[in-house]
Amino acid sequence: SYTIGRNRLHVLKGLDLATTQVPGDASGLRYSPIRSLLDAGRASDAVVLLAALHTSDPVPQPGIYVAWMRLAAQAGTDEDVRRVADAAPQGEPASAALREFGDEERLSSREVNPRAELIYRLAALLNGMGRDDLADEMYRRVLELDPTNPWACNDYGYRLAERGERLAEAEILLEHAHRALPNRHSVIDSLGWVRYRRGELADDVDEAGIVLREGAVTLLTRAVDLAGEDASAEALEHLGDALWKVGRTIDAK
Numbered sequence: 001s002y003t004i005g006r007n008r009l010h011v012l013k014g015l016d017l018a019t020t021q022v023p024g025d026a027s028g029l030r031y032s033p034i035r036s037l038l039d040a041g042r043a044s045d046a047v048v049l050l051a052a053l054h055t056s057d058p059v060p061q062p063g064i065y066v067a068w069m070r071l072a073a074q075a076g077t078d079e080d081v082r083r084v085a086d087a088a089p090q091g092e093p094a095s096a097a098l099r100e101f102g103d104e105e106r107l108s109s110r111e112v113n114p115r116a117e118l119i120y121r122l123a124a125l126l127n128g129m130g131r132d133d134l135a136d137e138m139y140r141r142v143l144e145l146d147p148t149n150p151w152a153c154n155d156y157g158y159r160l161a162e163r164g165e166r167l168a169e170a171e172i173l174l175e176h177a178h179r180a181l182p183n184r185h186s187v188i189d190s191l192g193w194v195r196y197r198r199g200e201l202a203d204d205v206d207e208a209g210i211v212l213r214e215g216a217v218t219l220l221t222r223a224v225d226l227a228g229e230d231a232s233a234e235a236l237e238h239l240g241d242a243l244w245k246v247g248r249t250i251d252a253k
Contacts, residue, residue, distance in 0.1 A: 034067075043075035051083055062097035065089065069118075073125035078134055085122060085141060090115045116146035127155065135159075143173075150180035154187050161194035170194045185226035189235045192219030196242050216242045 034053070037046035050068045054060055065087070072080045089097060094114035101121060123138035139156035142149055157173030160166050174191040181187045195201075196216035204213040211218075220239040224231045243251045 043071060044077075047072050047076040047080050051080065051087075055087060060089070060093070062089075062093060063100055065097050066100040069122050070125065073122060073129055073131070081122070081126065081131075081134055081138075085119050085138060088115050088118045088122075094118050113146040113149070116142045116149055116152075119145070120149060120152050123152070124155065127159075132159075148176050148180065150177045150187070153177040154181070154190050157194065158190040161190065161197050164197060167194060167198050171198065183226065185223045185231070185235070188219050188226065189223035189238060192216045192223055192242070193238050195219060196238065196245070201242060201246050217246055 034046050034050050037043070037049065047068070050064070050071060054064050054068050057064070069084050072084045076084070088094065091114065094117075097118055098114055098121070119138055120142045123135050123142060126132075126135035126138060136156065136159065139152050139159070142152040143156065146152070153173040154177035157170040157177065160170035161174070171191075171194045174187070174194050177187050178191045193216070195214075200213075200215050201217055202215045203211045203218050204215065205211050217239075220235070220242050224235055224239050227235060243249075
């Protein structure tokens with residue numbers, strides 16, 4: 001059996017919401033086998049059935065799509081996940097599905113491509129599940145649809161930097177993210193980390209001492225200062241590594 005854990009609650013909540021959006025009992029009966037499979041610990045079978053039911057539904061409900069996404073990210077095969085991404089809606093149906101995540105502030109903060117943003121949520125779920133290769137594939141899909149999506153640029157760029165892969169590409173992505181989200185400490189940390197990885201530790205200054213390009217130490221220091229008490233252990237470690245590298249060993253401790 002497959003232990004669905006906390007994700008099971010999200011899936012069932014989506015099913016409950018979606019089936020109440022359609023008058024009558026037909027929708028509830030249509031999706032009731034999903035609950036039975038989840039109760040029996042057969043999450044992978046539930047993914048297959050939910051996909052078939054959703055794609056054949058004459059009026060697919062956003063809550064059902066999100067439930068399918070969550071379940072596929074945790075219990076589906078790679079092909080199941082790709083099928084979810086291929087079926088991502090566009091326009092208002094995509095916006096309605098995004099509202100299921102409850103992040104209205106983020107959706108209103110920029111001109112979003114709702115289909116790209118929905119696939120970004122799938123990528124983030126996969127990232128959290130440790131399905132790294134598939135998460136990278138989904139981040140690339142997002143960037144094909146919306147090349148400057150700031151959070152996709154940040155997350156995928158950081159993943160590349162962390163692995164020491166394609167660092168020039170990672171830096172371009174993280175610079176996009178930083179331009180869009182200049183005061184987010186996590187984004188500043190990401191940009192600082194890729195510059196650390198590239199050996200760009202100190203600021204680049206002109207003859208008058210004006211900073212032309214911030215180096216890793218400046219960026220990572222600012223990220224930790226902005227985060228304050230919320231600074232993550234990872235961000236503190238990044239800063240410590242950079243300070244140590246430039247010989248500030250006392251500050252690095």
